[in-house]
Amino acid sequence: MHHPIIKSTILAGLATAAVFASGAAQANRLDDVKAKGSIVCGTQNASSPYGFQDPKTREYVGYDVDMCKAIAKEMGLKLVHKPLSTEARIPEVKMGRVDMVAGSMAYLPTRAKEVDFSLQYLQGNIGVLVKKDSGIKTLADLAGKKVCASSGSSSAAIASKVLTKSDVLTFQTISQCYLGLQNDKVAAMTAGDLVLLRFKNDSEKTSTPTELLSEPTYTEHIGVVVNKGETDLKNAINVAIEKIDKSGELSQIYDKWMGKDSIYKLNRTFKVQPVDRAN
């Protein structure tokens, strides 16, 4: 048993078994988290204002992080927070490494085949940012032009569907898209409105100001994601979200990150409702 090769073989075997078991297990995740007394909640790791590191304290903060805290508190569980990369959000849920993800995860029918969505706790538009002097005013004007999105984002998936006449390309981060827009590599970039607003504010200090097109490519319904078939856990999260909304805490979280206490100054217009309500 102390032989390293034997040990690692056994570990590899166990790991493989665990992967298969996690797929096949009929165990109820809600009972599991209650038994543990803690819930693992994933968020984005570098996406302001949803989930990102506060440059001063090095702590992860944001709208989604506050949602994790509120939901865990409402369910009477200890929160174990896990920051994730954009691409890792769904795989981590499916592999069972996290119990739930509040990762600015927008409902898409294809996504709903892989994971289950709670009620929406946020709604946002996906927009397009162009240079002011580009002459691009509508989505139709983007035909034949390069449009940049961040790799693995829903903005990228939606852009491929909506902007069929454009050449949609992805870079690793949305900041690189902004760099590409600034030095004319691409004609436009697409992401959530909040992200684009930050870049728009930044560009006003440069010689090439940008503007948001009034037409969004899509309205996103953002919910908490759990593994496919974890209905009990999903229902418990739904109850928690409704309570958080009724107590006014959701509006507080919104104001803090997107509303009057933030740089965006937006007003909350969405209701807590199922994510698959038609746009």
Added chain:
Amino acid sequence: MDFSFSLLTNPDTLHMLMWGVSVTLRLFAGALVCGLTIALLLSGLYLVPSKLLRWIIALYVEYHRNVPTVVQIMVWYFGMPEVLPKAIRLWINQGNTEFSFALIALSLNVSAYYYEDIRSGIKAIAATQIEAARSIGLGAMQSLRYVILPQAMRISIPPIINRSLIVFKDTSLAMVIGVTELTYQVKKIENTTFQTFQIFMISTLIYLVISLLIATLGAQVSRKFPANFKS
């Protein structure tokens, strides 16, 4: 988790994968040919007795060997056009710039390694070989052509093949600037189907098969031109 590969029954997915493989292979072939050409040119330039030139070559090699390949690709794509006048820049950014710059970056990167491989091949030839060649009346160029290079190139073949395999895998780095090669397509498919495991398994197999093919071809070339040949 389901281990069905229903992904492959979707014509769109198949088409994307095929396209990805074709871009990957084009990048690889381009980097191989351009890289070897530049490496041979550099080897020739090194013979010019100029301290400055040798210093420049050394700098070139060290840059390409000590800076991460992915950074080199970014420098070319995001940095290079910026130093040009705006009109030229806009003209450059019109076409398929992503592929072109990835090809330039990968070619230059691998040329530095190929050059080192060729140089070490030349260095492995005993000095007595040159003396012998000169003593039977061959000129400097003739000695190089008939005595030194045929032996040196044979010694360089195995490391060159090894490096070529690494370049093949490095083509996947081009996805960071939006080149639609295999890994980029895989991530794109993953982003619309969310079948992470399946698609990465498929791409792993594709890479493995092509890598093994390259290695097999390389082994045949090595056998055809063994280093310890008797003519």
